Each structure stands twice: as structure tokens, then as C-alpha cells.
Amino acid sequence: MPTExxxxxxxxxxxxFHALVLKPETPLSTWLADVDALLARSPGxxxxxxxxxDISDLSLTNQSFLDLLEELxxxxxxxxxxxxxxxxxxxxxxxxxxxxxxxKDDSTESAGYAASTPSPASSLIIEAPVRSGxxxxxxxxxVTIVASVASGAEIVAAGSVHIYGTLxxxxxxxxxxxxxxxxxxxxxEAELIAIDGHYIAAEEIETHFRQAPIRAWLDxxxxxxxxxx
Amino acid sequence: xxxxxxxxxxxxxxGKTTTTAALGAxxxxxxxxxxxxxFDVGLRNLDLVMGSERxxxxxxxxxxxxxxxxxxxxxxxKRIETLYLLAASQTRDKDSLSDDGVExxxxxxxxxxxxxxxxxxxxxxxxxxxxxxHADFAVVVANPEVSSVxxxxxxxxxxxxxxxxxxxxxxxxxYLLLTRYDPIRVGRGxxxxxxxxxxxxxxxxxxxxxxxxxxxxxxxxxxxxxLNNPKSAPARAYSDAARRLRGELVxxxxxxxxxxxxxxxxxxxx
Numbered sequence: 001m002p003t004e005x006x007x008x009x010x011x012x013x014x015x016x017f018h019a020l021v022l023k024p025e026t027p028l029s030t031w032l033a034d035v036d037a038l039l040a041r042s043p044g045x046x047x048x049x050x051x052x053x054d055i056s057d058l059s060l061t062n063q064s065f066l067d068l069l070e071e072l073x074x075x076x077x078x079x080x081x082x083x084x085x086x087x088x089x090x091x092x093x094x095x096x097x098x099x100x101x102x103x104k105d106d107s108t109e110s111a112g113y114a115a116s117t118p119s120p121a122s123s124l125i126i127e128a129p130v131r132s133g134x135x136x137x138x139x140x141x142x143v144t145i146v147a148s149v150a151s152g153a154e155i156v157a158a159g160s161v162h163i164y165g166t167l168x169x170x171x172x173x174x175x176x177x178x179x180x181x182x183x184x185x186x187x188x189e190a191e192l193i194a195i196d197g198h199y200i201a202a203e204e205i206e207t208h209f210r211q212a213p214i215r216a217w218l219d220x221x222x223x224x225x226x227x228x229x
Numbered sequence: 230x231x232x233x234x235x236x237x238x239x240x241x242x243x244g245k246t247t248t249t250a251a252l253g254a255x256x257x258x259x260x261x262x263x264x265x266x267x268f269d270v271g272l273r274n275l276d277l278v279m280g281s282e283r284x285x286x287x288x289x290x291x292x293x294x295x296x297x298x299x300x301x302x303x304x305x306x307k308r309i310e311t312l313y314l315l316a317a318s319q320t321r322d323k324d325s326l327s328d329d330g331v332e333x334x335x336x337x338x339x340x341x342x343x344x345x346x347x348x349x350x351x352x353x354x355x356x357x358x359x360x361x362x363h364a365d366f367a368v369v370v371a372n373p374e375v376s377s378v379x380x381x382x383x384x385x386x387x388x389x390x391x392x393x394x395x396x397x398x399x400x401x402x403x404y405l406l407l408t409r410y411d412p413i414r415v416g417r418g419x420x421x422x423x424x425x426x427x428x429x430x431x432x433x434x435x436x437x438x439x440x441x442x443x444x445x446x447x448x449x450x451x452x453x454x455x456l457n458n459p460k461s462a463p464a465r466a467y468s469d470a471a472r473r474l475r476g477e478l479v480x481x482x483x484x485x486x487x488x489x490x491x492x493x494x495x496x497x498x499x
Contacts, residue, residue, distance in 0.1 A: 129431050131386030132379050150382045150429065151375075166428070 019050040019080055024058060024068065032071055039075060046077045052097060056084025069094065123159070130155065130169065139176060151191060157181070170194075174218070183216040184228075198223045231264070231342040233335055234474075235364035237388075239380030241351030243372045244408040247444055247454060248467070249348035250278045252368070254453035255471035257312035261343040264303065266315040266334075268360035269350035270326060273317035279306065280451025281314050290318040293330030299337050308456060313342075323356035335363045344474075353387060362392055366402035368435060372409045373420040378429050381405075385432065404435035406470060411440040412483055436470030437483045438463050 025031045038045055053072070060068065065085075072079060081097040123141035130136055132152035136143060143157040148165035155161050155169070158176045163185035174181025174196040181195050188209055192201045195218045205225070213228045236249045246269075253265040267275035270290060276282040281304045287297035292315070299315075306312035315334075318325070338345045349360035361367060367388050371381040385403055394401045407426060414420045427434060438444075439462045447457035455464045455471075469479045 128389075131389070132382040134386050148429070148431070151379050152383065168429070 019052045020046070021052045021054050021083065022072075022077070023054040026058060028058075028068060028071075035072075035075060035077075046075070049078075050080040051077055052081050052083055053079050053094075054083040060085075124157075129165070132169070151189075160184070167193075172199075173216075179218050181218075184214075186213045187211055188214045188225075193223070193225075195223055200225070231262075231339045231345045233339070233345040233347065233363060233365045234368055235347040235349055235361040235366075236368045236370060237349040237357065237361055237384050238351065238370040238377070239353060239357075239384040240372075240377045243370050243377050244406075244438070244444075245351070245370050246274045246278050246348055247448065248368065248370050248406060248408065248438075249275060249346050250453035251455045251464070251467040252471050252474070253312060253344070253346050254306075254309060255455040255468045256344050256474070257306070257309045258455070259471075259475075260311060261475075262311045262313075262341065263344045263346065264313045264315060264338050264342045265346045265348060266338075267317035267348050268326075268356055269348065270317045270356060271319065271322045272350065273319050275348050276304075276314060276316045277451060278448050279314050279453065281306070281316070282451070285316045288316045288318040289334065290321050290325045292334050293326055295330075299334065308452075323350070323354065323359075326356065326359050328359060328362070331359050332363050353383065357384075358387070358391055361388055364392065364401075365394070366404070368404050368406050369430070369432065370406050370408055371426060371430070373407060373411075373415065373422070373426055375421065378421065378426055382430055385430065403432045404474075405430055405432050406435045406438065408438040409440045410437050410483060414440075434481065435473055436466055437481070438466045438470075439483055 081095045124138040125144045127146045129147040130149045130153040132150040135154045138157045142159040144162040146164045149167050149169040151168040153169035155171045156175045160182045161171045161173045166187040167185040167190045170192040172194045173183045179196045216225045236245050253263045257263040287302035291297035292302045304314045347360045350356040371377045415422050441463045443461040447454040455467045
């Protein structure tokens with residue numbers, strides 16, 4: 001079989017995803033020993049990172065590929081996808097990725113072997129108050145806070161931010177490029193809110209939104225706020 | 230075995246040292262063995278408020294560095310014999326405090342006392358972090374104004390993250406002591422009311438200390454406010470807070486020197 005090159009593989013939403021690309025070398029046992037040495041030096045190196053494995057320089061059978069995945073999994077390295085397989089024998093357990101050449105058509109549905117869902121976005125739920133000086137960063141998904149966010153605290157999320165308390169600090173939703181992110185809070189007393197880099201500081205927030213339950217979204221380049229019943 | 234509590238706030242001038250002295254004296258007057266420890270190395274004040282400044286020979290730094298024994302450095306109060314002070318050094322700075330040394334001193338104090346009260350310096354730097362690190366729980370002192378409340382909020386976050394208890398995954402108990410509370414100014418909307426502060430800080434309330442000239446007066450004569458004029462409004466409020474620390478259920482009210490008008494406003498504020 002020829003190399004699989006799906007034409008339009010991705011559905012991009014406002015930007016690309018960041019992933020670490022691992023390129024194993026032969027002999028694999030030596031390479032794995034190097035990985036172990038790296039992990040011994042910095043145990044958290046791969047923690048919570050999305051990793052893509054590039055095997056274009058290897059000739060692996062399905063079984064040896066699965067063995068490699070097993071080895072990585074025991075080291076808690078989460079493989080998001082595989083790049084450059086030279087065989088179609090793989091059983092599809094790991095999505096095959098292709099580097100996007102030209103097409104970034106948002107409306108095109110993914111097809112073929114492509115990763116239709118790049119691993120479910122991990123969201124974050126926090127049930128304690130976020131204190132002044134604390135920063136909650138969620139580079140993957142939504143953040144839900146079932147408490148208040150203090151003045152001087154900061155929430156940064158790739159997706160939307162939901163606050164079931166008073167928002168007195170700052171919230172940056174869609175912070176890694178997501179115009180569709182939204183902000184919801186039960187009581188707005190924020191220092192600043194922003195979606196995809198478009199922000200409103202406290203001074204510019206209209207007074208009738210202060211202390212009200214609100215939602216905020218992006219309309220073109222304008223950050224809009226409305227009260228919620 | 231002592232309970233170790235840290236009196237902390239983030240912001241300066243809100244009443245940490247006054248509170249340390251007042252709570253320490255109130256507990257000791259009831260027969261509890263109390264050590265109050267000044268962590269404000271370089272800017273020591275607790276010795277003045279306790280009226281022991283002329284008897285300081287050895288201090289916390291000497292003990293931390295092994296230059297003096299704990300028994301040599303502890304200064305017994307002249308008024309209450311179960312009350313002791315471990316003073317800070319005025320000529321050194323906070324870098325002289327080592328984490329190991331502080332832990333050793335706290336561990337050495339525990340068996341001999343019922344309460345060890347650590348008076349934290351202002352700020353969130355080394356001295357403040359060392360004062361809170363080995364504590365069992367915290368009394369967070371705040372004034373009813375936004376900058377004090379926000380700083381206290383910051384400190385609560387630190388108590389939940391850098392203390393020994395937090396690092397062992399145990400909950401760190403924190404109690405709010407609202408000081409310099411003026412019911413009349415709260416009634417006029419010039420100060421945050423109790424509910425506003427509790428809404429922001431979300432920790433249990435240990436007591437409300439009214440603004441009073443008795444506090445400054447007690448400081449100036451070097452007597453904890455609970456001993457100087459036990460009948461005064463702040464003294465009664467501190468004594469109530471001390472009883473709550475011991476687990477007594479004392480109804481919460483703002484003791485006040487004001488007459489009817491103040492009481493009306495006080496009730497509305499609470």
C-alpha cells in the first residue's frame with residue numbers, strides 16, 4: 001500500500017494545537033533507555049503533555065508498534081497520534097496525523113484515517129475559592145469554578161470559563177486562540193475579562209452589568225456582555 | 230502539647246501584634262500556658278506591646294542559631310506567670326531565620342505550652358512564610374477595607390499551599406479576626422460590613438474587634454489590651470475570641486463603647 005496522505009485531516013477551530021513530537025530512533029531499546037534517563041532527570045517532563053509520535057524513519061510492524069506504545073504508556077507518555085507510518089497495518093488504535101499542507105478549511109469535515117477528534121479536551125473543575133495571587137491555567141479546555149474568584153486572581157482557559165460565584169479577578173477565555181469561547185459568571189465584579197485577546201477592563205464595563213449574572217461572548221472583534229436571568 | 234497558631238494578615242498595620250499580645254494574655258489569664266513568638270526579625274514590636282523590651286537578652290535568632298537555649302530566651306511576663314515572650318532580634322534580618330531552626334524551636338516549645346502564638350511580619354516574604362509554615366492553624370487579621378481584605382485573601386491562598394499541613398494534604402484551619410471595626414462608619418457605608426468581608430474571604434469568623442482608642446493607649450503603656458482595661462470594648466472582644474479559640478460557644482456581637490446610636494448601627498452592620 002502507498003503512504004496514506006489524507007487530504008484534509010483537521011477541523012481547526014481558531015488555531016492549531018500544540019503537541020510535542022517524539023521521534024524514536026533505532027535501536028528502540030537504546031532510545032527507550034535515553035527516555036528513561038530523561039525522565040529520571042525531570043520526572044514531570046511529559047506530564048500532562050500531548051505527544052505525537054513520528055515513526056516515519058522506522059519500519060515497524062503493527063505488533064512492534066503496539067509494543068512501543070505499551071512501553072511509552074508505562075512511562076505515562078500519552079500519545080495523541082502517530083505521524084508518518086509507512087504501513088497500513090496499524091489497527092487504527094492511534095489516529096494517524098498528517099501535517100497540514102495547504103488546506104485549513106474550517107467547514108471541511110474530517111475524512112479518511114484522519115483524527116476526527118483530537119483527544120477529548122480536558123476541562124477543569126475547581127470547588128474552592130480562587131484566592132488573590134492565584135492563577136488557574138487550563139491550556140486544554142473549559143474551566144468551571146464552583147466558588148468565587150478573588151480580586152487579584154486570574155483564570156486562563158483555552159475554552160470557556162464558568163464561575164458559579166462572584167468574579168472579582170480577571171478571566172481570559174479562549175486564551176490560546178478560540179473566538180467561540182465564552183464567559184459565564186453569577187456575579188460580575190471583574191477587574192478584566194477577555195476572550196481570544198479581546199478584553200474589557202473594569203472601567204469600561206457598563207454599570208448595569210456590575211454585580212449582575214452575565215455571559216460574555218465575542219461578536220467579531222467586539223466583546224459583548226449580556227445579563228442572564 | 231501546644232497548639233501552634235500564626236497571627237497573619239499580609240498587610241501591615243492591621244493589628245497582628247496587638248492581636249498576638251491580646252489573645253496571648255487573655256488565654257494566659259485563664260491559666261493556659263502561652264508562648265508568644267515575634268517573627269518580625271529586624272522590626273520587632275511584640276516586646277514593646279508586651280512591656281518586656283527592657284528584659285530582652287536573648288532572642289529568637291539566638292535560639293535558632295544555637296547561641297542560646299530556649300529557656301534562656303523565654304521572657305516570663307511580670308503580670309501573668311503562665312505567659313512567655315520569645316522576642317525577635319532588632320539587629321538582624323529575616324535571612325538569619327533558617328527553616329530547620331524555626332522548626333526546631335517550635336517543636337521545642339510544643340511540649341511546654343498549651344498555646345504557641347506566632348506573630349507574623351507583614352508581607353509574604355521569608356519571615357511571614359516561616360511564621361506560618363509550622364503552624365497548626367491561622368488567625369487571619371483584616372481591617373474592613375478592600376486592600377486589607379485582598380491581602381488577607383492572598384495570605385489565605387499561601388496558608389493553603391506552603392504550610393506543612395497543606396503539603397501533607399491536611400486542611401489548614403483559618404479564622405478571621407476583623408479588627409478596627411467601626412459600626413458607625415460601616416453604617417455610613419465608609420467601611421466594608423462583616424458580610425462583605427466574609428463573602429470575599431469565605432473563612433469562619435473568630436471575632437470582631439471594634440476600633441477604639443484603648444488599643445493605642447494599651448500599646449503605649451506596654452500592656453496587652455486585654456490586661457490594660459479588661460472592661461473596654463476591644464478587651465472584651467479579644468477575650469471572647471480567646472474563649473472561642475478554646476472551643477467555647479460565645480455569641481458573636483460587636484462589643485461597643487457607644488451608646489444607643491452605636492448599638493443600632495452595630496446591629497445593622499452585623
